[in-house]
Amino acid sequence: MFETIINWFLPKKEKDIVDTMNKFLIVGLGNIGAEYVNTRHNIGFKVLDYFAKKNSISFETVKLGAMAQYRFKGKTFFLLKPNTYMNLSGKAVHYWMTQEKIPLENILVITDDLNLSFGTIRIKPKGSDGGHNGLKNINLLLNTQNYCRFRFGISDEFKKGQQVNYVLGEWDEVEKEKLPERLEVASEIIISFGTSGIENTMTTFNGK
Template identity: 60%
Template structure:
């Protein structure tokens, strides 16, 4: 059975729950609801697994806080013997307009501390990342406030459809492969 690791990046704690920076957690929560998956506390995060069509999909929400996400990713990859090409990191991106989806197989951390830590610990930039656009509607020097801020009314009303599209992208990654998924979803 092929194994996949889907990692949603975010910060633990109720104060972060509805923030833009936690969209990785939010996407995994949506997927879990769709798949009737329950997350349980485990080493370095909350995990849940579902099986479908000969695939085993392990979903991980690291409890290490965003900036140390690589520790959880590396642990679960090694523990479950999941190859790098079957790992997908789900994260926010201020360089994309709100709700824009982008899947890449490699690249820089783009100034994202969670991705930077993953790259440092995996010692590669060659891993799959799914970036969910959160926009950049902030003034100079206010990036942290914006990223850690709550969704506005317009974003909140658009989120359900965007979360569904995100869950579809993850399913496609697992069942149709990264290239087909990039062709189908990038920029949507």
């Protein structure tokens, strides 16, 4: 209510700035298609699906993807699942960042990471693509590496030459059992990012 009153008296330009700073683009990386739904590479989609179900919101088909909106404490979270396939994820991120006028610092990209053990969380304010093709394309189209990313560990328990099959393979039984608890933590991270900021979120959740 107080925020609404402030916005009423602000000049239009300043209102736009306030509104923009309260918008967050949460991007879950993955591949579309039934064959990819339960694969390790699709953890970004899985996190957003869990968040949406928990908060009783639905995804709608939009340009370059599927999107759901969630409002909490004056913040608007745009949850985006690109439909461009992993290697072209940047196209959807760039489009919706521009369309909704979302600042670079309010973008959080959720992706799998082979270099982290299963379920390990690593949140960073910027960084290289680490060999991840989705991040590589986002870096290219945004022309920067300075956006926040949430890396979800999928481990590297595969034999030589089997990386692609492992990444595009489904979770094993032990991982399936532990996944719900990890998805709950991931859901908390999304809210924390929008309400507490990247630094506090890193302090609270990295290594949790």
